[in-house]
Structure formats: structure tokens, C-alpha cells
Amino acid sequence: MESLLGAEDTVDGRALRRWVEFGVEALEQRRAEINSLNVFPVPDGDTGNNLLITLQAAAARIGGPVDGALTASDVAEGLARGAFAGARGNSGIILAQALRGLADAIAGLTTVGARDLAAAFSNAATLVTGALSAPAKGTIVSVLEAAADGATRVASETDATVCDVAVASADAAADALQRTTTQLDVLAEAGVVDAGGLGLLVLLDCLVEVTTGTRPDRRMVLAGASRPVVEPEIVDERSDSDQQEYEVMYLVGNSDDARIDALRSSLDALGDSVAIVAGESGCWSVHVHCCDPGAAVEAGLAAGSLSRIDITCFALESARRGCGDGPVVSAPVRAEPAGEQSRAVLAVVGGEGAAELFEAEGARVLRAEEISVHELLEAIRALPSRDVLVLPNGALSAQDVVAVGARARRDDRDVMFLPSSSVVQGLASLAVHDPMRATVDDAFAMSEAAACVRWGSLRYANERALTWVGTCEPGDSLGLAGHDVVVIEHDLVTAGASLLDRILAAGGELVTMLVGADAPDGLVEQLAAHLDRRHPEIDVVVYQGGQGSDLLQLGVE
Incomplete structure (x- = not known):
């Protein structure tokens, strides 16, 4: 492809947009490879995921057509703000801070020249180092510092171009990445380069593609020695919490x-x-x-x-997850013992009708009416699968989720709790479940589906309480958006109509209604008629959930 540089050998807003677009695509392609290298600071195999999610958040912030008229400064500022808001994990925080350094360095500039780009890299390295209490050699920080040094060195030359600076920074980063194996003992023992450093190099190579028209192919150079298989450590359930x-x-x-x-x-x-x-x-x-x-x-x-x-x-067993394999290009596939399912989905659900919906989609169901931490743990242990995706659907606190996950992983289970705060989010999540995908990719897709559902609920107040919208009295009709009361009315239908209008204020195409066991007759019909009058473009799906917690649960997609 041709170079995407602006006039007079500069990087403009359009080129920066393309850089991030290329970066998202590249991280999607190499996420599994980056995950497989992740042994520092914690071998949890998610560095590729975290970098991708953070960059996706950055890209979403700038929005609009790629050929729009935003300046380089505008685009860089949008990227920095989006990455800050969506940063995930240690590597995501570092990437967000690096983008902030770039944005601050080129603030006010319509286009970026060779020296500007080098100064931006230098400022990014400085801000990242300052944000960390103990920056370690042999990590993404070392790779970023080397990239900045390489860019600064070339930019000092009289005839240096933006292409020269981009190539020099990426080449210096590649050299620094190779050295990470010798700088951290944990990397040397595993025979791999730093995962975050590889992710950064992927992005720098995308910038090379924007400026020169060609992306370097360093995959063969970066492959480290195969990592030794480590026998899992047997740990007593009564071990101290500091483990x-x-x-x-x-x-x-x-x-x-x-x-x-x-x-x-x-x-x-x-x-x-x-x-x-x-x-x-x-x-x-x-x-x-x-x-x-x-x-x-x-x-x-x-x-x-x-x-x-x-x-x-x-958890104690997280060090095993994906860590017995060498660097890979695609997600590893683990063979399961005969008769053992590759992956199970366990959903915590209230109501007979809702339970049938989840079971029809292949999920195992644990009834929320009787849920306890012990019962959930026993349900996970009873499953014939090592890989378990759990849809808590708002039935457990965050503390309980953490406790159950830690205990279950001690039983040689790979358990992931997905962020479903309601039954309607759980249904949306389960709809995209694909057992043929790698577990981490399946969990990511299901989590995204849940996050795309705005949800609310209708219920009666059972006591006098102070809410965000005033004081409610026993018997009042309450409309909740998520977990927050946003509507207080004496009439239930009026409360439901107001709640729907509030949730749909941000848009939507489909409303799902999950009808509770105590919902009065005619409630759904009256709310559907309200939608037909006020929001005729919206499709409505109604399920008899039978849950006792809410008279009606609403989901908007």
C-alpha cells in the first residue's frame, strides 16, 4: 500500500486515525500470541486482551469518518481520553499513559513532523516511567524508552523524515524487545520476550506501515525458545491468603x-x-x-x-492457564479427557420461565432463590468441565464472586465470571456463546454482548428510603436503571412508561421484557402500547420469566 502521510512529509489527523485502525486489527490478529507470552508481572495470559480492549476504547473515542478534518492534536487527545476511560490491566494503563504523552507533546499541532514525532515518543516514555512506582527493566517500559531514544537519535539528523523516525523507533524497540529475555529472570526461564513489549512493537510497526506503506514482519525474529512445561503445584485449600x-x-x-x-x-x-x-x-x-x-x-x-x-x-492456579505452551500464533486448544465437556456455561437464574430460557440455550442453571456461596461452588465442582463460564446475573456480590472463583480454581478449574448484572444481560451474553471458540475469545464476546444491553427493572418499594430522585414510601412504584432508582410513581404503569423513556433516551432497536411472577395483569400490554405510541421503531420481545425479585425486568439493545 502507499504511504498515508499528509502534505510535506507530516502525520496529520487522518494518518493517526489509520494508525489506530491498523493497530486494532493487528492486536486482534496477534492477541493469542501476546497472551501466550504473558509471564510478568503475573502469568494470567491477558496482556493481549488488555492492550486490544484499551486501544479499542481509544479508537471509539475519536469516532467519525476516517477522512474527517480533525487535526493531529484533536485525534491524539481523543485517543488519550478514550484509552484512559477504557484502560484494562497493567499493560492497558501503560498504553493509556503513553497515548497521553503523545497527545500532550503535539497539543495544538495540525500536523506532526519528524522532530515533533520524536518529541512525542520521548514525552510518552517520560510519563509512563513517572506513573509507575517501580518500573522494571525488560518490560514494555524498556521497549518504549528504546523506541524514544531511537526516534530522538534519528530526528537530530538534518534531513530526517517522519518515515525515518517511525522506522528508527520501531527498529530500536525490536532490538530492545529481544533483550528483555536477558533482563528479567522470569522471561529467561520461560524463554520468551515480554508480552507488553511485543504489543507495543506491533503498534509501532503499524505506524511504520502508515508512513512507508509497508509493515515489517518480525514474527520469526521474535519467537523465543519453547517454554518448559511446569507441573502444577498442589496447594491445600487452607493455605494462607497471601498465596x-x-x-x-x-x-x-x-x-x-x-x-x-x-x-x-x-x-x-x-x-x-x-x-x-x-x-x-x-x-x-x-x-x-x-x-x-x-x-x-x-x-x-x-x-x-x-x-x-x-x-x-x-488465584493460585492462574499461573497454569495457558502457560505450558510456547509462543503461539493462534489460541491453544487443550485436549479434554474422554467424557469431559470442553466448556460449560453456568447461569444463576431466578424464576421457572427464565430458567427454561437459559436451559434451552445449553446452559446449566442454578436457581437464584436458593443461592449461596457454598451452593455455587458445589455447582461448579459438579460440572464435568474444567473450563466454566459463569453468568451471575446480579445474584452475587463482587466479593462473593471473587471468593467463589478463587476456591473453584483450586480444584483445577478454569473459571471465569462474566459481567452480567441482570438476567436480560445474561440472555444476551448466552446468545453469542460459541463453544468452538477459544475460551478467552468466547468470554470476551459474551462480555461485550452483556455490556451492550442497558437494563432496568420495575418493583414496589417495601420500605421508606432515600434515593437519587427523592424519598420513596412503602408501596410506591419504583423504576430502576441498573441498580439505581430513577423513577418514583404511585402508579406502576406510569413508572414503567417513564423508565422506558429514560432508558431509550440513548437509543435502541429492541426491548426485551422479562415478566415476573407477581406482575399485575395488563402491565405488559399497557407498556407495549406506550412503546408503540412513543417509540414505534422499537421491536418488543416478551418472556414469562417468573422471577420474584422484579415485577418486570427490561433490556434494551
Whole structure:
């Protein structure tokens, strides 16, 4: 293909858009390969996923046609903000901070020349290093620093072009990536290069393609020695909690530099892989690996107001997941013992009708009316599959999910809890389940489907309470968007109509209604008539769920 540079050998907004487009495609193609290299800082096999999700969030922020008239500065700023909001995992936080460094360095520029690009790489490396409490050699940080040095060295030459800088940065990163195996013992033992560093190099090579028209093919150079198969360690269920590790991420608002510095010190004392990056409007994104997620959250509460708290349990057996294989280009396929299913989906569901819907789609069902942590754990253990995807559908707290997942993985189970907060989200998630896909890809697709469903519910208030929209009295009709009360009415149909209008304000094509056991006669018909009058373009699907928790549960896609 031809170079996509703007006039006078510069990178404009269109070229930056193409770079991110190429980057998303490349990470999608090499995600499994990057995941297979992931042994540091935690061997959880998700670096490729995290980089891809973060870059997708960045790309979604700029939106619009690729040939639009946004400047390089506009595009870079949009990428930085999108990546900050959607950053996933340690590698995602670092990528988001690198994009922030690029955006700050070229702020106000319509196009980017050779020296501008080199300065942007340098600023990205500086910001990333500053965000980490203990940047380690032999990681994505080392690769980024080498890329910046290579770009700066070439840009100092009188006749250097943007192409020269892009190629020099990628070549320097490739050399640095090869050295990572000798810089970290864990990489040397596994015979692999750093996973995050490879992901960064993939993106730098995409920039080379934008500037020169050709993407380097370094796959054969990067393949490390085969990783030795490590026999799984047998661990007693009564082992200490410090043998488990958690990843904790959240956003901190209403804070200041002094309190953020204190937060960093607290997290350094609790764990490692501490990264804190600043975003827009006085908000910080926080990441830490630790053994006490509760303490990490409490430290954040002392620094300001928290949102988007995300706790992931690696568990003792997570080091085995995908770590017995060498670097791969496609997702590994594991042979299962005779008679053992390759993967099971377990759904926690309330209501006879809803249970039948999930069973018809091939899921195993655990009734929510009788759910407890022990019962869920026993249900997972009773399944004939090692790989288990769980749809909690809002029946369990985050703490219970973490506890059950950790215990189940000790039984040699690969358990993933998918982010379904409602039964309607669980149904959407199960609709895209494909047992022929690799587990991580299937879980990603199912999670995306659940996230695309906005949901709400109707119920009666059983006590006097203060909500976001005022005080409700016993017997009032409540409309909830997600878990928050957004409508209080004396009449149930009026509450339902108002709730539908609020949820559909952001658009939608399909409304799913799951009717509860105690829903009054005529409720669904009256709400369907309201939709026909106010939103005639919307399709409506009604299921008799029979759940006791909500009179009606709504999902909008």
C-alpha cells in the first residue's frame, strides 16, 4: 500500500486515525500470541486482551469518518481520553499513559513532523516511567524508552523524515524487545520476550506501515525458545491468603496531588505493579497487584471518591492457564479427557420461565432463590468441565464472586465470571456463546454482548428510603436503571412508561421484557402500547420469566 502521510512529509489527523485502525486489527490478529507470552508481572495470559480492549476504547473515542478534518492534536487527545476511560490491566494503563504523552507533546499541532514525532515518543516514555512506582527493566517500559531514544537519535539528523523516525523507533524497540529475555529472570526461564513489549512493537510497526506503506514482519525474529512445561503445584485449600493475588483497578476523583502521593505510598506498601495516571477533570486511574484487595480499595477511599472499581482474582492456579505452551500464533486448544465437556456455561437464574430460557440455550442453571456461596461452588465442582463460564446475573456480590472463583480454581478449574448484572444481560451474553471458540475469545464476546444491553427493572418499594430522585414510601412504584432508582410513581404503569423513556433516551432497536411472577395483569400490554405510541421503531420481545425479585425486568439493545 502507499504511504498515508499528509502534505510535506507530516502525520496529520487522518494518518493517526489509520494508525489506530491498523493497530486494532493487528492486536486482534496477534492477541493469542501476546497472551501466550504473558509471564510478568503475573502469568494470567491477558496482556493481549488488555492492550486490544484499551486501544479499542481509544479508537471509539475519536469516532467519525476516517477522512474527517480533525487535526493531529484533536485525534491524539481523543485517543488519550478514550484509552484512559477504557484502560484494562497493567499493560492497558501503560498504553493509556503513553497515548497521553503523545497527545500532550503535539497539543495544538495540525500536523506532526519528524522532530515533533520524536518529541512525542520521548514525552510518552517520560510519563509512563513517572506513573509507575517501580518500573522494571525488560518490560514494555524498556521497549518504549528504546523506541524514544531511537526516534530522538534519528530526528537530530538534518534531513530526517517522519518515515525515518517511525522506522528508527520501531527498529530500536525490536532490538530492545529481544533483550528483555536477558533482563528479567522470569522471561529467561520461560524463554520468551515480554508480552507488553511485543504489543507495543506491533503498534509501532503499524505506524511504520502508515508512513512507508509497508509493515515489517518480525514474527520469526521474535519467537523465543519453547517454554518448559511446569507441573502444577498442589496447594491445600487452607493455605494462607497471601498465596493469592488480586488485580485492583479504580478511578479516583475529588482528590489532589498530595493525597494521590499518599495513595501511591500506601499501595506500594500493599503490593506491586502500582501505576497511577492522571486523566481529565481531576481524575486518576489506579492499578495495583496485591493480596488484600479490600485494603487497596480502602486506601483509595482515603484519597478521594472512587468509581469503576474492578477486582480480578488471579488465584493460585492462574499461573497454569495457558502457560505450558510456547509462543503461539493462534489460541491453544487443550485436549479434554474422554467424557469431559470442553466448556460449560453456568447461569444463576431466578424464576421457572427464565430458567427454561437459559436451559434451552445449553446452559446449566442454578436457581437464584436458593443461592449461596457454598451452593455455587458445589455447582461448579459438579460440572464435568474444567473450563466454566459463569453468568451471575446480579445474584452475587463482587466479593462473593471473587471468593467463589478463587476456591473453584483450586480444584483445577478454569473459571471465569462474566459481567452480567441482570438476567436480560445474561440472555444476551448466552446468545453469542460459541463453544468452538477459544475460551478467552468466547468470554470476551459474551462480555461485550452483556455490556451492550442497558437494563432496568420495575418493583414496589417495601420500605421508606432515600434515593437519587427523592424519598420513596412503602408501596410506591419504583423504576430502576441498573441498580439505581430513577423513577418514583404511585402508579406502576406510569413508572414503567417513564423508565422506558429514560432508558431509550440513548437509543435502541429492541426491548426485551422479562415478566415476573407477581406482575399485575395488563402491565405488559399497557407498556407495549406506550412503546408503540412513543417509540414505534422499537421491536418488543416478551418472556414469562417468573422471577420474584422484579415485577418486570427490561433490556434494551
